[in-house]
Amino acid sequence: MSTVDDVVTRGRSLSTEQFLLIAVGIGVVLLVGDLVLGVLDGSYSISRIGRYVTEGVLYGLIMGLAGIGLSMTYSILNFANFAHGDTITAGAFIGWGGTYLIAGWGAASLGHLALVGPQRGVGGPQLGISITSTPVAIFAGLLLAGVGTALFAVLIDRLAYKPMRGAGGIPLLITSIGVAFALRYLITFVYSSQSRGTTASVPSADLLLVDGYVSLDAHDGTLIAAAVVLMLGVHLMLQRTKLGKAMRAMSDNKDLALVTGIPTERVIRWTWMIGGGLAGSAGYLMVLWTGTIDWQFGWLLLLLIFAAVILGGIGSIYGAIVGGLVIGISMHMSMIWLPGGDFTTITAFLMMILVLLIRPSGLFGGKTTA
Amino acid sequence: MAMLDVAGLDAGYGDLQILSDVDLEVEQDEYVVIVGPNGAGKSTAMKSVFGLTTYMGGAVEFNGEDITGLSPDEIIHKGIGYVPQTENVFPSLTVQENLEMGAYILDEVPEAALQDVFDQFPILRDRRDQKAGSMSGGQQQMVAMGRALMLDPDLLLLDEPSAGLAPDLVDEMFDHVDAINDAGTAVLVVEQNAKEALRRCDRGYVLVQGGNRYVDTGDALLHDEEVRQQFLGG
Numbered sequence: 001m002s003t004v005d006d007v008v009t010r011g012r013s014l015s016t017e018q019f020l021l022i023a024v025g026i027g028v029v030l031l032v033g034d035l036v037l038g039v040l041d042g043s044y045s046i047s048r049i050g051r052y053v054t055e056g057v058l059y060g061l062i063m064g065l066a067g068i069g070l071s072m073t074y075s076i077l078n079f080a081n082f083a084h085g086d087t088i089t090a091g092a093f094i095g096w097g098g099t100y101l102i103a104g105w106g107a108a109s110l111g112h113l114a115l116v117g118p119q120r121g122v123g124g125p126q127l128g129i130s131i132t133s134t135p136v137a138i139f140a141g142l143l144l145a146g147v148g149t150a151l152f153a154v155l156i157d158r159l160a161y162k163p164m165r166g167a168g169g170i171p172l173l174i175t176s177i178g179v180a181f182a183l184r185y186l187i188t189f190v191y192s193s194q195s196r197g198t199t200a201s202v203p204s205a206d207l208l209l210v211d212g213y214v215s216l217d218a219h220d221g222t223l224i225a226a227a228v229v230l231m232l233g234v235h236l237m238l239q240r241t242k243l244g245k246a247m248r249a250m251s252d253n254k255d256l257a258l259v260t261g262i263p264t265e266r267v268i269r270w271t272w273m274i275g276g277g278l279a280g281s282a283g284y285l286m287v288l289w290t291g292t293i294d295w296q297f298g299w300l301l302l303l304l305i306f307a308a309v310i311l312g313g314i315g316s317i318y319g320a321i322v323g324g325l326v327i328g329i330s331m332h333m334s335m336i337w338l339p340g341g342d343f344t345t346i347t348a349f350l351m352m353i354l355v356l357l358i359r360p361s362g363l364f365g366g367k368t369t370a
Numbered sequence: 371m372a373m374l375d376v377a378g379l380d381a382g383y384g385d386l387q388i389l390s391d392v393d394l395e396v397e398q399d400e401y402v403v404i405v406g407p408n409g410a411g412k413s414t415a416m417k418s419v420f421g422l423t424t425y426m427g428g429a430v431e432f433n434g435e436d437i438t439g440l441s442p443d444e445i446i447h448k449g450i451g452y453v454p455q456t457e458n459v460f461p462s463l464t465v466q467e468n469l470e471m472g473a474y475i476l477d478e479v480p481e482a483a484l485q486d487v488f489d490q491f492p493i494l495r496d497r498r499d500q501k502a503g504s505m506s507g508g509q510q511q512m513v514a515m516g517r518a519l520m521l522d523p524d525l526l527l528l529d530e531p532s533a534g535l536a537p538d539l540v541d542e543m544f545d546h547v548d549a550i551n552d553a554g555t556a557v558l559v560v561e562q563n564a565k566e567a568l569r570r571c572d573r574g575y576v577l578v579q580g581g582n583r584y585v586d587t588g589d590a591l592l593h594d595e596e597v598r599q600q601f602l603g604g
Binding site: 242245246248249251252253255256257258259260261262263 | 474517
């Protein structure tokens with residue numbers, strides 16, 4: 001009796017699974033077919049697709065960079081940190097305050113500069129801030145965003161999460177939602193809710209791609225270089241250093257790490273510093289790339305970062321990077337068919353759902369590497 | 371004065387008391403086993419030495435020093451190593467990285483200790499770059515023991531090293547424990563495989579319901595009629 005039931009249930013779930021796979025397959029074939037035909041008959045230009053891919057990669061790098069921290073705190077502290085998005089915003093403001101101070105020294109009051117020009121008036125475009133005209137201010141700002149946010153993340157851990165260590169994932173998740181709100185409105189209180197421009201325009205290179213141009217400006221280049229260097233740095237840190245190995249050990253098995261003599265609290269502190277530092281850097285680079293800053297861009301980015309991290313396999317930093325790129329590229333590619341704007345968010349979550357249907361643990365799931 | 375001296379220990383988890391009035395002694399270079407039925411508190415007694423349970427009273431002294439209330443990394447510093455029964459390797463780390471983690475409290479990885487571990491378990495040298503999670507149960511047990519030996523402890527605590535191993539590997543595991551002991555490390559072993567453990571050890575404790583029942587040399591326990599009847603299956 002029960003074996004018959006089992007067989008029937010298994011058969012049903014198999015046919016549902018296969019149906020889904022077939023549906024996904026048909027969808028992919030249709031889209032790819034349309035893309036190829038469109039390119040061949042000239043209705044989709046290759047350079048347009050090239051632009052979407054480029055933008056997708058840039059967006060994906062930001063999400064990947066920010067996602068590393070989210071993935072690390074997930075694998076080492078076992079909770080989904082909803083305050084991560086607002087940490088990104090906080091980092092961007094901290095860093096850009098530094099950039100404004102250096103680039104605009106004397107042009108406006110110190111408070112005005114440190115608060116990233118809260119009123120209309122002197123802002124990035126007027127101060128002429130860009131990687132080409134004020135490279136020192138940009139690098140210093142990026143450094144400040146990284147270091148400042150690292151310390152800030154440790155402070156938040158001390159105040160909010162450390163007293164709850166070992167309370168389990170759900171209480172910590174709920175706490176982090178509270179921290180997210182507190183942070184977001186603290187940012188509004190300190191920096192105002194005014195959205196403002198931060199950079200002057202920079203020279204760009206138009207690269208010929210078959211039937212048109214793909215343009216890359218100096219800030220795109222800065223974003224790529226900084227993101228790749230930081231990602232490489234995290235990779236080397238995890239694989240080569242004692243701290244990185246201890247992080248991977250802790251993400252494997254916390255109890256064993258403790259009885260092995262690994263100072264788990266110190267490793268947790270470093271996890272916050274590195275994850276927070278990367279989040280702050282990602283926020284800074286996002287603002288450099290888009291040229292605007294506002295009080296909730298990190299929060300709005302967070303759900304997409306979650307999609308990227310989950311798609312990549314939560315807990316794996318390589319999954320976060322690949323997931324970010326997949327989400328970024330597919331979001332922008334979908335603008336071939338969708339009107340763009342917020343519609344691309346649909347693509348992000350559709351991609352996540354599709355990947356999870358086929359590989360429930362995510363692309364890099366099951367081989368967690370901190 | 372014994373190297374490890376547990377006297378009248380009461381301990382458990384949270385509010386739940388498991389051990390009452392347990393005495394345990396391990397001398398320098400001694401091989402001591404704890405046997406007893408399931409749920410007797412054997413593993414709890416061992417964990418209590420390593421500071422992993424809730425302390426409720428009594429004394430735990432190591433080399434004449436009170437070590438109750440110390441954290442595991444402090445106890446490691448005093449010269450005690452501990453190998454848990456299950457999930458005792460870091461699966462995504464390589465064999466060598468697992469061993470390095472054992473020496474985390476040192477600034478440098480002790481090369482001599484690493485070579486000693488490789489000499490003790492030659493297969494680990496051949497597989498040093500393999501992920502520990504992809505190894506067999508017996509090999510993982512060697513990785514776990516090797517990791518605990520990286521600091522050359524005075525006392526090694528082994529929680530059921532033969533658990534879950536294929537029968538032909540059990541003997542090999544006991545041989546490794548013998549070798550570790552011969553090399554000058556005192557061992558305290560909790561074993562389900564009571565006969566074999568008592569045959570090899572210097573002294574044995576029989577724990578029942580969270581308290582001491584018998585203490586004697588391994589041979590004496592093996593030949594004790596009561597112990598045989600009740601705990602060794604006749």
